[in-house]
Amino acid sequence: METLDGTEWDVVIVGTDLPQSLLALSLSRSGKRVLHIDRNEYYGGNEAALSLSEAEAWAARYAGHSNASENATFSNARIETLEATGDVKLLQSRAYSLALAPQIIYTQSKLLPALVSSRTHGQLEFQAVGSWFVLQPGGDAASAPSLIRVPSGREDIFQDQSFDLRAKRSLMKFLRFVGNYEEQPDIWQGEAERPFPDFLQQKFALPQPLHAALLSLTLALTPPAETSTADALPRIARHLRSIGLFGPGFGAVIPKWGGLAEIAQVACRAGAVGGAVYVLNKGIDHIDNTGNDTFRLKLSGGEQVETHWLVGSAENLLAKALTPPHAGPGLTKSISIIAARLPKLFPVTAEGGVTPAGAVIAVPASTADEPPVYIMAHSADAGECPSTQCVIYASVALPFDEGQARLSAAVAALLASGDGEMVSAPLWTIQYYQHDLGETAKALNPHCLVLPPLSLDNALADHVLENVKQAWRQITGEEDASFLRFEVREGMED
Amino acid sequence: MASHGVPRVSGTATTDKSAAARGEEQKQIAEYKALEKNVIDRIKAKDFSNHTFQATSRLLQQNPEYHTIWNYRRILLQDVFRRELASGNSAVITTQADEAQNGDAQAAFKAGLTLAQQEISLLLSEDLAFLIPLLKQYPKCYWIWNHRAWLLAEATELLPARTASQMWRGELALGSKMLVLDSRNFHAWSYRRSTVEQIEQLEKKSLAEDEFAYTTKMVNTNLSNFSAWHNRGQLLPRLSQERQATDEERKTMFDAELELITRALYTDPYDQSLWFYHQYLMSTLVAASSNDANDDARRTNILAAPISHATTTAYLEQEIASIEDMLDGAEDCKYIYQALLEYSQRLHQLAKGSSDIVEASKMASWLDEVRKLDLLREGRWLDLAVSLKP
Numbered sequence: 007m008e009t010l011d012g013t014e015w016d017v018v019i020v021g022t023d024l025p026q027s028l029l030a031l032s033l034s035r036s037g038k039r040v041l042h043i044d045r046n047e048y049y050g051g052n053e054a055a056l057s058l059s060e061a062e063a064w065a066a067r068y069a070g071h072s073n074a075s076e077n078a079t080f081s082n083a084r085i086e087t088l089e090a091t092g093d094v095k096l097l098q099s100r101a102y103s104l105a106l107a108p109q110i111i112y113t114q115s116k117l118l119p120a121l122v123s124s125r126t127h128g129q130l131e132f133q134a135v136g137s138w139f140v141l142q143p144g145g146d147a148a149s150a151p152s153l154i155r156v157p158s159g160r161e162d163i164f165q166d167q168s169f170d171l172r173a174k175r176s177l178m179k180f181l182r183f184v185g186n187y188e189e190q191p192d193i194w195q196g197e198a199e200r201p202f203p204d205f206l207q208q209k210f211a212l213p214q215p216l217h218a219a220l221l222s223l224t225l226a227l228t229p230p231a232e233t234s235t236a237d238a239l240p241r242i243a244r245h246l247r248s249i250g251l252f253g254p255g256f257g258a259v260i261p262k263w264g265g266l267a268e269i270a271q272v273a274c275r276a277g278a279v280g281g282a283v284y285v286l287n288k289g290i291d292h293i294d295n296t297g298n299d300t301f302r303l304k305l306s307g308g309e310q311v312e313t314h315w316l317v318g319s320a321e322n323l324l325a326k327a328l329t330p331p332h333a334g335p336g337l338t339k340s341i342s343i344i345a346a347r348l349p350k351l352f353p354v355t356a357e358g359g360v361t362p363a364g365a366v367i368a369v370p371a372s373t374a375d376e377p378p379v380y381i382m383a384h385s386a387d388a389g390e391c392p393s394t395q396c397v398i399y400a401s402v403a404l405p406f407d408e409g410q411a412r413l414s415a416a417v418a419a420l421l422a423s424g425d426g427e428m429v430s431a432p433l434w435t436i437q438y439y440q441h442d443l444g445e446t447a448k449a450l451n452p453h454c455l456v457l458p459p460l461s462l463d464n465a466l467a468d469h470v471l472e473n474v475k476q477a478w479r480q481i482t483g484e485e486d487a488s489f490l491r492f493e494v495r496e497g498m499e500d
Numbered sequence: 501m502a503s504h505g506v507p508r509v510s511g512t513a514t515t516d517k518s519a520a521a522r523g524e525e526q527k528q529i530a531e532y533k534a535l536e537k538n539v540i541d542r543i544k545a546k547d548f549s550n551h552t553f554q555a556t557s558r559l560l561q562q563n564p565e566y567h568t569i570w571n572y573r574r575i576l577l578q579d580v581f582r583r584e585l586a587s588g589n590s591a592v593i594t595t596q597a598d599e600a601q602n603g604d605a606q607a608a609f610k611a612g613l614t615l616a617q618q619e620i621s622l623l624l625s626e627d628l629a630f631l632i633p634l635l636k637q638y639p640k641c642y643w644i645w646n647h648r649a650w651l652l653a654e655a656t657e658l659l660p661a662r663t664a665s666q667m668w669r670g671e672l673a674l675g676s677k678m679l680v681l682d683s684r685n686f687h688a689w690s691y692r693r694s695t696v697e698q699i700e701q702l703e704k705k706s707l708a709e710d711e712f713a714y715t716t717k718m719v720n721t722n723l724s725n726f727s728a729w730h731n732r733g734q735l736l737p738r739l740s741q742e743r744q745a746t747d748e749e750r751k752t753m754f755d756a757e758l759e760l761i762t763r764a765l766y767t768d769p770y771d772q773s774l775w776f777y778h779q780y781l782m783s784t785l786v787a788a789s790s791n792d793a794n795d796d797a798r799r800t801n802i803l804a805a806p807i808s809h810a811t812t813t814a815y816l817e818q819e820i821a822s823i824e825d826m827l828d829g830a831e832d833c834k835y836i837y838q839a840l841l842e843y844s845q846r847l848h849q850l851a852k853g854s855s856d857i858v859e860a861s862k863m864a865s866w867l868d869e870v871r872k873l874d875l876l877r878e879g880r881w882l883d884l885a886v887s888l889k890p
Contacts, residue, residue: 160723160767160768161720161721161722161723163767164720164723164763164764164767164768165720171762171763171766172766172828172829174763174766174767175766175767175826175828175829175830176829178767178768179829179830254680254721254722255721356721357680357717357718357720357721358676358677358679358680358721359680
C-alpha cells in the first residue's frame with residue numbers, strides 16, 4: 007500500500023508491548039484487517055530489548071525526573087560506564103540485547119501452553135532459571151557477603167549441610183503444608199493478614215535465618231514486615247508446583263535473546279503472516295469518536311484512518327480518550343553488564359539436567375521494614391551479551407533516590423561475594439525508575455479497549471493472558487476455547 | 501512420576517467412527533496382514549535374504565510387541581554371522597597390500613578385527629541403532645530390550661573383548677539417559693546391573709566405586725528412589741571387600757551410611773524407601789556363631805565379622821533412641837512407630853534375660869499410636885499386642 011491515508015481497518019492496535027502483541031497474535035487467523043503501529047523505531051514497547059546504542063537513546067529520552075507530562079512508564083534514566091582497562095571492555099553495541107522485561111516465567115504459567123497451541127513456541131527458545139540465592143552481608147565489616155543457596159525442595163534440604171536436623175524437619179513440614187495449603191485453611195486463614203515471618207515463626211517454629219530464604223521464593227516486592235501470609239503462600243506454592251514440570255531441577259524459564267521482547271516480536275511476526283500491517287515510528291496524534299462505533303484517527307504523519315476497534319495501553323492512547331490512570335508505587339531498576347561469567351550462579355541443578363541461564367538472588371534489607379532487592383542474573387547463554395560476560399538485572403520497590411543507592415550496593419555485594427573471581431565493578435550500568443500505571447484506566451468508549459501494562463512483578467503474572475483474552479473476545483465474539491488455538495499453517499513446520 | 505501408571509495406547513488407535521476412518525483402518529489392517537504373511541512365508545521357505553530382513557524391520561516398526569518376529573530377525577542375523585565367519589575372512593589383515601584392498605579392510609585393520617568381525621560389528625551396531633527410535637516410542641516394551649541384550653551377548657561371544665566392551669559401555673550410557681527420564685524404573689536399574697556385570701567381565705575390573713557414586717547422585721536428585729537405595733545396599737559389602745577395608749574402616753563406612761540415612765529420615769520420615777534402607781543396614785548386623793557362617797557373613801556384611809551381641813545391641817539401642825527423637829514434629833508418621841517396634845523386638849530377642857530392654861509401657865504406647873495410624877493392618881497389630889503381653 008502506498009499510504010495509510012484514507013484506509014479503513016477493523017482493528018488498530020497501538021504499541022507493540024507484550025499485551026498488544028499477544029492480541030495481534032490472537033487475531034492473526036481471524037481474517038480481520040489489523041493495523042498495528044508503534045511510536046518507537048523498535049518492537050516491544052515497554053518490554054523491548056535494547057542494544058547499547060538503543061539503550062543510550064532510550065536513556066536520553068527518559069532522563070527526566072518525573073513522568074507527569076508524558077504519562078510515560080519510565081523516568082530518571084541514567085547510564086554509568088566504566089573506564090576500559092586492557093582487554094576488559096564492552097564489545098560493539100549489537101553484541102548486547104538488554105531486556106527491559108527480564109521477568110521469569112514459571113513453568114505452570116498459562117502463557118506457555120498458549121504459545122504451544124498458537125504454534126509460536128517453535129520460534130522461541132526458553133532456558134532454565136536454576137538456582138535461587140539469598141545474599142547475606144558478611145559477619146563483620148571486613149568479611150565478604152555470602153551467597154546462600156535457597157533449598158527448593160526435599161533433596162535440596164537433604165543435601166544442605168547448613169541446616170541442623172531439626173531445621174530440616176521443620177522446613178520439610180512447611181513445604182509439605184504449602185503443597186496443598188488451600189485444603190488446610192484452619193492452619194493459615196486465621197493468620198492471613200499477619201506478616202509472613204511471624205506466621206513462619208509461630209506455626210512452624212522456623213528460625214529467623216530461614217525466613218529470608220522462604221521470602222525469596224515469594225518474589226514479593228513488599229518489605230517482610232508488610233508481606234502478609236495471604237500474599238506469600240500462593241507465591242511459594244506457585245514456585246514449588248512449577249519445579250520439575252519441564253525437567254528436573256528447575257521451575258521457571260526465560261526466553262532467549264532479550265526477555266519478553268522476543269515473545270512480543272514472535273507474536274507480531276505471526277500477526278504479520280496473518281495479514282496485519284505493521285508500521286513503526288508511527289503514533290496517534292488525535293482520536294475522533296464519530297459515535298457509530300467507528301473511530302477516526304490522525305496518525306503522527308498526518309494520515310487519516312478509520313477503525314471499528316482501537317486497542318492500546320493507557321500510556322499510548324491519548325489522555326483525551328481515557329479517565330486518568332491511577333499511578334501505584336513503582337520500581338527502581340538497573341541493568342549492569344559484568345565482565346565475568348559468574349559460573350557459581352548457574353550450576354546444573356540435577357543429575358542429567360540442563361545448564362541454567364538464569365538465577366534469582368534476593369538481597370534483604372538490614373531491617374524488616376525495608377523492601378528487598380531482587381537480582382535476576384542472566385548468563386551469556388541467554389543471548390543478551392558476549393560469551394565472556396553476563397547481565398545483572400536488579401530491582402527494588404523504592405523511590406529512585408533511595409532505590410538507586412540500594413541497587414548499586416546490592417550489585418557490588420554480589421560481585422564481592424564470589425571468591426576467586428575478582429570483579430570490582432560493572433562495565434556499564436543503566437538505572438531508571440519504572441512507574442506502575444496500574445490497571446484501573448477505563449476507556450470511555452466500549453470500542454476502545456485498554457490493555458493494562460504488565461505488573462511490576464519479577465515473575466510474569468497470568469492476568470496478562472486473561473486481559474488479552476477479554477479484548478479478543480470482545481473484538482471477535484468467539485468462544486473462549488478457540489483463543490490462541492491454531493492449526494499449523496500449510497507448508498510450515500510446527 | 502508422570503510416566504508410571506499410565507495405560508499404553510497404540511500410536512495408531514483412533515476413536516473416529518466415521519465411514520472414512522473405518523475404511524482407512526481396514527486398508528491399514530490389510531496392509532499389515534499382507535506384510536505379516538510375507539515375512540512368515542519367507543521364513544518358512546528359509547529365505548534368509550536381506551529382503552526378508554527389511555520386511556521384518558517394517559513389521560517390527562509397526563508392532564514391536566510381536567515377539568515371534570524378533571525371533572525370526574535373530575535367526576536371520578545368526579545366519580549372516582555364521583556365513584561371515586565361515587567365509588574365510590577370518591585372517592587379520594597385516595600387509596599393506598591387503599589394506600589397500602578396500603575401505604572395510606582398512607577400518608577392520610584399524611580396529612584390530614578380522615574382516616568378518618568388522619562386518620558382524622557393523623551389523624550389530626546398525627541393529628542397535630535401529631532399536632533407538634523404537635525405544636523412544638515404546639520405552640517399556642520388553643522385546644526391544646530383550647533384543648538389545650541379545651545383540652550385545654552376540655558381541656561378547658563373537659567379537660574381541662575390547663570391541664564388545666565398547667558396545668556395552670555405550671549401553672551403560674543409554675541406561676543412564678533412560679534413568680534421567682525415569683529414575684525409579686526398576687527394570688532399568690536391573691538392566692543396568694547386568695550391563696555393569698558384563699563390562700566388569702570383559703574389562704576384568706570392578707565398577708563398584710563408580711556405581712556407588714552413581715547411586716549417591718541419584719538419591720541426591722530424588723530421595724524417594726527405592727531402586728537407587730537398593731543398588732547402593734547391594735554394592736556396600738563388595739566395596740568393603742574391594743577396598744580391603746580394615747575393621748576400623750568398615751566401621752567408619754557403616755557409621756557414615758547410618759548418618760546419611762538418618763539425615764534423610766529427619767528430612768522426610770514419611771518416605772518408605774528410606775526406611776527400607778535403614779532396615780537393610782540394621783539387617784547386616786547379623787551375629788554369627790560358627791566359622792563357616794563368618795565367611796558367608798563377610799560377603800554380605802559391612803561391619804567386620806564376627807559381630808558380637810554387644811555390638812548389635814549397642815547399634816539397636818542407638819538407633820531406637822535416634823528414631824524416638826524423630827517423633828518430635830512427626831507424631832503422625834506410622835513408619836517411625838513401626839521401626840521402633842521392630843527394633844525393640846529384635847533387642848528383646850538378643851537381650852533374653854539381661855536387663856537392657858525397652859520398657860513394655862513404651863512399646864505399648866507405640867503400638868497404640870500405630871494402630872490408630874495404620875487401620876488397614878488392624879489384625880497384624882492385634883497379633884503383636886497379644887504376643888507382647890508378658
